[in-house]
Amino acid sequence: MLCNKCGQENDVNANFCKSCGHSLSDNASKKEKRKKWMYSLILLIGLGGAGFGASQLMQEPPQQAAPSEELSSAKEDEQQEQQEQAEKQGQEQSEEPEEIKEPVELAAADGKTEGTVTKVEDIVPPSEQPEKVEPKKKDKPAIIKDTQQKVYTILTEGGQGSGFLFHQSGLVATNAHVVAGFTDVIVRNINGQDQPGTVVGISDESDIALIKVDAFAGIDPLESEMNPTDVGTEVIALGSPSGFENTATIGYLTGIDRDFEQEFIYEDIYQIDAPIAPGSSGGPLVDASTGKVIGINSLVMEEGDSIGFSIPLYSMHGMLTEWVNNPMSAEEVVAKFHVYDDFSGYEDENYEFDPDLEMKFEESSLHEFVGDFRYYYETALAEEDFFYVQNLLVYESDIYNGILEYIGDIAGKEMEFNFNKLEITGTEIFEDHALVHTEEAFDFKNEAGEWSLEERSKTYTIVMDENGFYYVSDIINKE
Missing domain, CATH: 3.10.450.50 (Nuclear Transport Factor 2; Chain: A,)
Structure with a gap:
């Protein structure tokens, strides 16, 4: 399948271009998609109504013929006697106490039995039925402790950001602007140990990227939340803001459906009041009750009180998974470098890193x-x-x-x-x-x-x- 943006050939079942990350699905607007869905719904209702009416017409019994004049009175008396016996028998059965209900049979349209359903309360007395146990929520210190083990500091020659373990094959998710212009990076864990990483996925539209770290292969990743999160949910933002590695801050999800276009396109992103700062970019936003990753911390508005923004993970999960299955080559990653030439703070093609750059105490x-x-x-x-x-x-x-x-x-x-x-x-x-x-x-x-x-x-x-x-x-x- 050819990408209509960059012309890259992709697998026929791919949802996103492995080169530019552009969606390979229909490019219709949200309004157009909504209209198509409504048309489909109307079509289904129409088909459902027609089908139901047709079935009623097909199942309608034929009109009964008039009783035959040749039917003997003896035959009529016999039928009347049988009917009276059936009614009497039914009355006796209704007066008998019901001990155990029989299983209810579910029959298919052709009359064949598909299965049986028996209510537990009809067999087991309520006092002996097992109590329903609600899943236990984790406390925040435990969530922070568990999550920090899989949150990393991403180091490049141009600066630093954050990331988190997305896949058990050693793949770390982060923001595209954290690794923009680089194919090789350093990934540091909570114990201060550095591991080499290679960028295997990056988008020039959505601010996300994926890094391969061989040393992390086999480690269970953080669990992803695949559904939208409600406003008011308590959240934990993790990352390395201002050089303070693996910092955790707590707040609430205060807004949804925020849209920006600032070097990248940000659509329907979360607004949070958990403090984040430069260096937090790429770190996970976690639900404080479940420990699941709900977003990727990406932007901060430093006017008055700090307001942060996080890309919903469920909206980017498909693109990240596409890179898991079809990683980009170094050449494909390098081909995107020109996209970031105008970024403030990032290197252009003439930039040379000084390995002897002196760090000073302040x-x-x-x-x-x-x-x-x-x-x-x-x-x-x-x-x-x-x-x-x-x-x-x-x-x-x-x-x-x-x-x-x-x-x-x-x-x-x-x-x-x-x-x-x-x-x-x-x-x-x-x-x-x-x-x-x-x-x-x-x-x-x-x-x-x-x-x-x-x-x-x-x-x-x-x-x-x-x-x-x-x-x-x-x-x-x-x-």
Whole structure:
């Protein structure tokens, strides 16, 4: 099947062009499609009415002939006697108590029995019938924890974004603008481990793309929601906004059917109030009660209160699946690069990446990082789960192992930590690390249930990787 947009030859059963992502189905407008559906409905009703009338005409019994004059009176008496016996027998049966109802037989038009249906309550007393169990909803901390394992930071030579595991063959979904102009990218998991990825699908109309990561093959993907989601649904947005990897924010779906045309065509997308920021692009929007992915976070309007927009996953699922079955070649991906020449912030064909580009510590971002670290550390203590803070620490460092051990020690002892003060008193920036000095306080309930006010003077040692991400390598307490 030829694509009427780019001329690419596609499989006869394909729904989307594997080259440009253009729909191969009828290009009629929504109004035209709606009209065709109405015509089909009218046609079905017409056919149904005609068929019903015809069946009634065919099944109408012939007019009864007048009784034969030759019928003997003896024959009439015999028939009358049989009728009286039948009526008497029926009356006796109706007076008998009904013990167990017989199965109801469903007969086909030809009179043959298709099957039987027996109501459970006719056999099993109500008191002995099993109770219906409603599916248990997951709590938000569990959903966040499970989802974060399959949410990734996408790194290119031009910047970074987010993505999530879409298919068990190691395919990661993201926004097209995250990987625009690149065929090879780096995909980082929650533990800070980097894996090479290859773009195998990208659209120049819809802002979606698909990345193949061999290291993720065999991992069960996040579950997709295949139906529209209602306004008012509580949602969780995950991604790596402003360099803070695997951040989760909570809000509500506040609008639907929003349309934009901003480099890409966005139709019927979701509006959310869960905070997102540059770097969140490509991350999943998750239903806070089911854990299913309902959207791909794509846009943010930074006028007044932050308003975000997410592409409904059910509307893009067919195109992503098309790339799963028919991945684009590197040449096909490269052929699309010219589409993004005018994008602000993306590279043109003359751009050369400088591998020696120096990343520098910034005082404001260091302060923000320490604030975020303190928030996730408090969450880790409250949930008694090291997971919430592990990706902010240098892996297997003394502070990494120390916090891991401490959280294990307090687990199950019903201790409480209510942080109420964080004051940054100084910052020192060196060539390969930075020191951030703080004054902190928190209310603490010990194992015996006794409360106390704890005050600490701390020094955070912070290092930075080649991509500009911060990690805590040490914390010194000065009591």
